[in-house]
Amino acid sequence: MTGGYLKGRIRREDIITAAAAAYGELGYHGSSLREIAKRVGISHAGLLYYFPTKEALLAAVLERRDAEDSEREQLTVPPGLAVLRHFVALAEHNVRHPGIVDLYSRLAAEAVAPDHPAHEYFVRHYRAARDGVHESFAALAARGELRDGVEPALAALTFIALMDGLQVQWLTVPGDVDLVGSLRFYLQNLLTVPL
Amino acid sequence: MTGGYLKGRIRREDIITAAAAAYGELGYHGSSLREIAKRVGISHAGLLYYFPTKEALLAAVLERRDAEDSEREQLTVPPGLAVLRHFVALAEHNVRHPGIVDLYSRLAAEAVAPDHPAHEYFVRHYRAARDGVHESFAALAARGELRDGVEPALAALTFIALMDGLQVQWLTVPGDVDLVGSLRFYLQNLLTVPL
Incomplete structure (x- = not known):
């Protein structure tokens, strides 16, 4: 070099x-x-x-964000509890990096407009996040580790939405929002086994 | 006049x-x-x-938003299931008014900064929303209508966060997100009685 x-x-x-x-x-x-x-x-x-x-x-900023996320995620983790624990770990990481969370929230809210240059990125991002979690909830359901009546697709959609919504509230008043505890509460409530 | x-x-x-x-x-x-x-x-x-x-x-825009919300909300509703149903009705209203939802999401994400002129508005807004729902979850718990182990304060915090997060995902890809169905799913999952 x-x-x-x-x-x-x-x-x-x-x-x-x-x-x-x-x-x-x-x-x-x-x-x-x-x-x-x-x-x-x-x-x-x-x-x-x-x-x-x-x-x-903008594309370079989003690429870096994804590269950083992938680096932290062990992509070999099989669908199930380990994937959910990974998301909790991601939230623990985010609590220590409010700047990244702030950037993500701002861009996500701007990019709802179809002509925003980051729109397609967020469409793909949400789908990939939901699909990944959906697969894990389905695996848990097959093993009887999901409570009766919990629909894996809706559980996945609401879980990703909850992470996003909690981040904005937490950024607004950090002292009012236990980001990690709230996610644990939500997940534990869907499971028949300890998270 | x-x-x-x-x-x-x-x-x-x-x-x-x-x-x-x-x-x-x-x-x-x-x-x-x-x-x-x-x-x-x-x-x-x-x-x-x-x-x-x-x-x-900006203050006038936020005042109008609050006035419109209050007009729809019957403030005489006692804490409990009726309040939760009100929030579901608010979501049904929002699905027909994406412009208001878009404005709210954009401002909420911008106003996390303490020096943003709408910051104090959102601090109060989140607290009021959480307090209102918390009171209802506590009333439900007292009547045995909340599932065992569901902590009313966390249920309230996650419910408000879920609404916000779902709105951004729904604005991004309306066809991928059942806003009202997801809220019902979430609430029903916390209750021992039908919503």
């Missing part, structure tokens, strides 16, 4: 970090490339060298 | 309607008074006559 290449990578990562912070504070629509360049301490033209459009930079 | 006064009231309501639409599309931070004036078809100075600051206009 040449010094120039390494310097370029660091600069690129710096821009992504600054963009994530700006999106969290001002929203995607409220953040200009000019403002983000200023935060990094480079010129507008210098930023355009790495990210020629606003959309390209 | 003089013609001039009536005209003023209508103009004021028009501005609030345009502001709510702009906040939903662009977020509060992304919406300028100039842009809102343009939507109403009046001058910037004309808008400042009614709302001298951005914050004053």
